[in-house]
Amino acid sequence: MSNEQSVMVYIQQDSGKLAEVSLELVSKARDLADKLGVGVSAALFGEKVSQEVPLLASLGTDTVYLYEEPKLKHYTPVPYTKLMTQVIADYKPQIVLYGATTTGRDLAPRVASYLKVGLTADCTDLQIGDHSQGGTEYKNILYQIRPAFGGNIIATIVCPEKKPQMSTVREGVMRMNTPDSNRKANIVKVPGADLDFPSEIIDRVLEEKTVNLKGANIIVSGGFGVGTKENFRLIRELAETIGAEVGASRAAVDAGFVAKDHQVGQTGTTVRPKLYIACGISGAIQHRAGMDGSARIIAINTDPEAPIFSIAQYGIVGDLFEVIPRMIKAYKARV
Structure with a gap:
């Protein structure tokens, strides 16, 4: 499958550990891509993260755009935004998905602003369909579904005129595929970027969640x-x-x-x-x-x-x- 026009997922990681929402989104991307007849791609940046490629492949990823750099061990806005916009500009996905986490909610608007494309936040469902607007018919576009007006209605939002169509998606709303170890992914190493690191993480304070609804039986x-x-x-x-x-x-x-x-x-x-x-x-x-x-x-x-x-x-x-x-x-x- 062509790398262009793929359904791309930004893979959130921290210290090499992939966020569960990113794995959920790879599974959903596989479903969307199959309906569109295109491939699934993943943008993966971090320190020593290539070892996670087989997991992404097993869930349905065809191509992983990889950039490894020790300073990317933890998320900081400027270098991650530059890398993400570069990958999108070079490989031209038609859809890009991010987890609606603190990281995704920071990165996605920056990328959308730089590329001057639409972004729908906090989606709870994604579908493919057609849309008519101003006498123009748009085929196979992304329906971005989310609660609105304080959760009192369910809105379906489309951004048909510019690509990529971008969404952040809530954790836990997409079912994760059963991994298939026979699946393989092509690794494309992102060309060296002149990254700026204007901020530095001096210390991190992590607090364990006291409530784990997602993992509860x-x-x-x-x-x-x-x-x-x-x-x-x-x-x-x-x-x-x-x-x-x-x-x-x-x-x-x-x-x-x-x-x-x-x-x-x-x-x-x-x-x-x-x-x-x-x-x-x-x-x-x-x-x-x-x-x-x-x-x-x-x-x-x-x-x-x-x-x-x-x-x-x-x-x-x-x-x-x-x-x-x-x-x-x-x-x-x-x-």
Whole structure:
């Protein structure tokens, strides 16, 4: 496949460790590229990162544009922006994807400004389709789908007139392909760039996340129906009893019941646990979009018409303050 017109992914790394969102985006890029009949490319910069090429290949990458330099061990804006704009200018991808991380949200706008192209931030879905505008028909362009107006609507955005079409994509919303070790990728070493390093990292302070919703096998989430911050302790108690992470709807977070790190949904974290227990959550579309990929869903709500029941395998119509204590007691009796 030609390197030009590819679907390109910026591969975020730190100290040689690839960001999981970049691997998710390679998998999505493979899907988009197959629909377009083009290849998947990856832009990989860092110190001693060539060892990660087989992983990128196994997920669907055809070509890796590689630049290795010890000073690129950690992200700094100026040299990374110059390298990324150079790679895009030289190899002309039609789509470029970045993770919507602090790094991606810093780099992508810089590149878009330099190239004078559009950029859609915080996408939750990407599709290929056609678009008509001003009497002109655009074929096979990127539909960039994201929540808008505080998550109250889902907007589809297109940037048809200039290439590349660029998006940042939220972590966890794209499924990662099963690696295929038989796949190989062509390595293209990016020609030496005259890089500037006007800033230097003197020290780094890293803080481990206390909430890992993406990696949880079981999540117990509370919604506005929990009532108060004090009542939310019941959600925590159930989660602790069954070895689950604590999640929450946006309404519960906005009400101050729990920190935003626990928020599940389009404006929070997208999760796919083996078991998701929704307590006092009505099931607005924004919340369902962030958890409807769960293998099993149990919903507890006093309203039998609550939308959450439409996607739950098991529904309990009842007061969560009566149901949850019984669940805890039943679980403890079995163990």
